[in-house]
Amino acid sequence: MKHKNVLVIGAGIAGITTALDIADRGITVHLVEKTSSIGGHVQRFCCKAVNNVCTKCGACLLKDKIDKLKISPNIKIYLNSNISDVSKSKDRFSVQIKHGNKTSSVEIDAIVIASGFTPFDAATKGRFGYGRIPYVFTGLDIEECFKENVGVQYFEPLSNKIPKQVAFIQCVGSRDPHLNKGYCSRVCCRYALRLAMMLREAFPEIKVDIFYMDIQSSGKEFNMLYDQCKDDSKIEFIKSIPTRAQEIPETKSVRVLYEDMAESKLAERDYDLLVLSIGIMPSEENQRIESLLGINTDKFGFFEPNVQGVFLSGACEGPKSISESIQHAEKTAVDVMEYL
Numbered sequence: 470m471k472h473k474n475v476l477v478i479g480a481g482i483a484g485i486t487t488a489l490d491i492a493d494r495g496i497t498v499h500l501v502e503k504t505s506s507i508g509g510h511v512q513r514f515c516c517k518a519v520n521n522v523c524t525k526c527g528a529c530l531l532k533d534k535i536d537k538l539k540i541s542p543n544i545k546i547y548l549n550s551n552i553s554d555v556s557k558s559k560d561r562f563s564v565q566i567k568h569g570n571k572t573s574s575v576e577i578d579a580i581v582i583a584s585g586f587t588p589f590d591a592a593t594k595g596r597f598g599y600g601r602i603p604y605v606f607t608g609l610d611i612e613e614c615f616k617e618n619v620g621v622q623y624f625e626p627l628s629n630k631i632p633k634q635v636a637f638i639q640c641v642g643s644r645d646p647h648l649n650k651g652y653c654s655r656v657c658c659r660y661a662l663r664l665a666m667m668l669r670e671a672f673p674e675i676k677v678d679i680f681y682m683d684i685q686s687s688g689k690e691f692n693m694l695y696d697q698c699k700d701d702s703k704i705e706f707i708k709s710i711p712t713r714a715q716e717i718p719e720t721k722s723v724r725v726l727y728e729d730m731a732e733s734k735l736a737e738r739d740y741d742l743l744v745l746s747i748g749i750m751p752s753e754e755n756q757r758i759e760s761l762l763g764i765n766t767d768k769f770g771f772f773e774p775n776v777q778g779v780f781l782s783g784a785c786e787g788p789k790s791i792s793e794s795i796q797h798a799e800k801t802a803v804d805v806m807e808y809l
C-alpha cells in the first residue's frame with residue numbers, strides 16, 4: 470500500500486488527539502497550527518480542584534498529549550502556519566502550507582479540520598460593562614488568573630479590597646436568538662460552578678450569586694458538583710438573567726439590575742466582582758477554511774461534514790467539553806483510518 474499523508478488543521482486538544490491516533494498507525498501527519506504554541510484554548514485553563522479534590526475539569530489532560538506529540542516520529546508540526554491553497558485531483562489534495570514567507574507543498578490523502586472555536590466577545594454585550602467597568606471579568610479571565618496562581622488578590626488593586634460579593638451571569642452570548650446564538654455552549658455552567666467553589670475555598674468569606682436561566686446538567690459528576698454548590702449557604706442561585714450592570718464609583722463596585730421572578734419586580738444588588746460566563750462561538754477562521762475546502766457550515770456557523778476526504782474533530786463541529794472533544798477526536802481518527 471502506498472504511504473499515506475494526513476493534514477490536521479489546528480493543534481488544540483482535538484487536533485493533537487486525532488493526529489496522535491492516526492500517526493500511531495504509521496501514517497504521516499502534517500499538523501498545522503496558526504499560533505506559536507500547541508494546545509489551543511486548554512492551555513489557558515487552571516486546575517479546578519477544590520480542597521485538593523479533582524473536579525474532573527479535564528485541563529490536565531493536555532500535558533500528557535503534548536508530551537506524546539513531542540516524541541511522535543510520524544507527526545510534522547508547523548507552527549505560525551496556515552493553509553494558503555488547496556486543490557483536489559481524484560482522491561488526493563495538493564495543499565500549500567504557508568509559514569512566514571516560506572510555502573511548503575504537500576500531497577495529502579485526507580484532511581482533518583480541528584480549528585476549534587472563538588470565545589464569545591463579552592464587549593459586544595455592552596450592557597454588562599465588560600471592558601468599561603473595571604470590576605467586570607469573563608470566566609476565561611478568572612481561569613487565567615487562577616492558572617497564574619494569583620487568585621483573587623489579582624483584583625485587589627482595582628478596588629483596594631479583597632472581593633466579598635461576587636456574581637456570575639450565565640449564558641453570556643449563548644442561548645441568544647437575537648445574536649443568532651440560540652444554542653447552549655455546554656461548558657459554561659460547569660466551569661462557572663467549579664470557579665465559584667474555588668473562590669469560596671480561597672476566600673471563605675466570599676458570597677457568590679449565580680444568575681442563570683437553566684443549569685445545563687451533564688451527568689453524574691456535574692450533578693454532584695451542583696449539589697455541593699446548592700449545599701453551600703454562601704452560594705445562591707438566582708433564576709434571572711440581569712438586564713444590565715452599572716459602575717458605582719463611590720463604593721468601587723458594580724451594580725447588577727435584574728428581575729426578581731419570585732416577587733415579580735425589578736431588583737438590584739452590588740458586587741465587588743462580576744464574572745460573565747462566556748460561551749463557545751464558531752471560530753473566526755471558519756469562513757476562510759470554508760472557502761478553501763468548500764465545506765458547509767450549519768446555521769450557527771459550525772462545520773458540517775460534506776466533502777469526501779475532509780473530516781471534523783472537536784469544537785469546530787459544535788460546543789464540546791475537553792473530554793467530549795477528545796472522544797470526538799478519537800472517533801474521527803477511526804473514521805479517517807477506515808477512509809484511507
Ligand SMILES: Cc1cc2nc3c(=O)[nH]c(=O)nc-3n(C[C@H](O)[C@H](O)[C@H](O)COP(=O)(O)OP(=O)(O)OC[C@H]3O[C@@H](n4cnc5c(N)ncnc54)[C@H](O)[C@@H]3O)c2cc1C
Binds near residue numbers: 484586589660791
Ligand atoms: C471560558 C471557557 C472555559 C472552559 N473551561 C473548560 C473546562 O474547564 N473544562 C472543559 O472540559 N472544557 C472547558 N471549555 C471548553 C474547551 O475550551 C474546549 O472543549 C476545547 O478547547 C476544544 O478543543 P479544540 O481542540 O476543539 O479547540 P481549540 O481549543 O479552540 O483549539 C483549536 C486550535 O486550532 C487552531 N486553529 C484555528 N484555526 C486554524 C487555522 N486556520 N490554521 C491553523 N490552526 C488553526 C487554534 O489556534 C487552536 O490552537 C471552556 C471553554 C471556555 C470558552
Ligand code: SF4
Binds near residue numbers: 522526
Ligand atoms: S481534571 Fe481538572 S481538577 Fe482534576 S486534576 Fe486535572 S486539572 Fe485539576
Ligand code: SF4
Binds near residue numbers: 641653
Ligand atoms: S452551559 Fe449553562 S451557561 Fe452555558 S449556555 Fe448552556 S445553560 Fe447557559
